Amino acid sequence: MDSLITAAARALAAGDPFGALNRVALRDDAPALALRGIAMAQLGDLDRAKALLRRAARGFGPKEPVARARCVVAEAEIALVSRDLGWPDKALEVARTVLEQHGERLNGAHARHLEIRRLVLIGRLDAAERALAELDPTPLPPAWRAAHELVVAGIAIRRLRTQAARQALARADGAARQAGIPALAAEVAAAASVLSTPAARLIAQGQARPLLLDEVEGLLASDVIVVDACRHVVRAGRTVVSLATRPVLFALARALGEAWPGDVSRGALVARAFRAKEADESHRARLRVEVGRLRAELRDLVEVHATEHGFALAAPARRRIVVLAPPVDDEHAAVLALLADGEAWSSSALALALGASQRTVQRALDALSAAGKAQAFGRGPARRWMAPPLPGFPTSLLLPAPLPAG
Incomplete structure (x- = not known):
């Protein structure tokens, strides 16, 4: 490897893509193409970066498997950043194996991190945690330790383990400062902001207020009965009843939960569950059927009883019923x-x-x-x-991973 390639690689490792391009921008040999691709990725030109990396992989040829594997890993990282989650993960696994077989432990660990980050994005947290447990971050350079801790924090946030998330983010911040890469430090700060941003709304007795993530964690650990509009479940401690595939039943449960301890009129329930402007006899008949189904689903948590004007929920002695709603109500x-x-x-x-x-x-x-x-x-x-930024709308509570059962 010549001195310009070495200098460009060091510049990229330090988060200086322009410094790298100054050294290899006019070269078309495979190592230079690979470094140019990574530099363009750091600058945000992902399409150009992918094209350069593919040219580099072809240029290395079959006799340089390690160099080709590095290109595959770099392309996989671009795919992850650009949310191309359909990118062939098998190719990344093969590249990681090649790197590990040739003693490239650090690059192999980086490939493993990309696999784990993809698993987190698609909500496969159990698989992500198993893979993460096999990695020892101690020998990693500071920048990669920061990335490792960001993954740990991401899983903890989605598991609603806020204390573990704070500890991981603190370690990530220390590693990012040690690495001296401003973009990485900004990424850690952005991840940490989730913990100080309202993650949901608590609706109780007709009043709503925002909740931080640690408050959501505390709420779900309490003895309060929660109608969870983020997951479409009703939960009380370890008992969870999912209504995710029963939208009418959940609409009824949420309406009754928001009104507790009061009742909701039959007309209001028809409008909420069936989106009907006026309740005719057929709507009332259907409402009786659906309330009966809801009563059967929630029999282990609450009672659903008829009142003079409609229906109401009745909680066991000294237990409250609240609704946990997204920060912004939207059908999508x-x-x-x-x-x-x-x-x-x-x-x-x-x-x-x-x-x-x-x-x-x-x-x-x-x-x-x-x-x-x-x-x-x-x-x-x-x-x-x-989407344009939505104030107070973090992804943490709404990502497709089940909340802990207890």
Whole structure:
């Protein structure tokens, strides 16, 4: 490796893409193409970066498997940043194996981190935690230790383990400062801001107030009965009843939870659950059927009883009933939650992360676009979606991973 390549690589490691380009911008050999690709990725030109890395991989050829594997890892990182979650993860696994077999422990660890970050994004937290447990961050350089701790913090946030998240973010901040890379320090600060940003709203007895993430954690650990509109479940301690596939029943449960200890009129319940402007006899008959189903679903948590005007929830002695709602009520809140990270998402990546069909996601994106809450750019497979920043709308509570059962 010549001196210019070495100097460019050191500049990239220090977070100086312009310094790297000054040394290799006019070169078209494979090592220079690879470094130019990484530099362009650091500058945000991801399409150009991918093209350069692919040229570099072809230039290295089959006799240089380690160099090609490094290109694959770099391309995988670009795919992750650009939310191309359909990128072939098998290729990354093969590249990681090649690197580890040739003694490149650090690059192998970096590839493993990319695998874990993808698992976190698509909500496979159990698999992410198992993979993370196999990694020892001690020998990693400061920048990579910071990245490792960001992954640890991300999982802890999604598990609602706020104390563990704070500790991981503190370690990430220390490692980022040691690395001396401003962009990395800014990423850590942005991740830490989630803990001081309202993550949900508590609705109780007709009043609403914002909750921080640690307050949500405390609420779910208490003996309060929670109608969770972020996950569409009703929970009391370790007992969780999911109504995620029963939207009518959850609409009834939420309406009754918001009114507790009062009741909700039959007309209001019909409007809430069936979106009917006026309740006729058929609506009232259907309401009786659905309330009976809700009563059966929640029999281990609360009672649903009829009143003179409608229905009400009755909690066991000295237990409260509250509603935990997203910071912003929107029919497509889950899609908005993912778009709120500021990255450009494809509809296929959103579908993968949410565990929904691409057509369902596309309908949600079209509705959000019509309402001015999301915007698209590009065409065909290159089409990406972004959302303007929404104050008080973090993704942490709405990502598609189950909240802890106890």
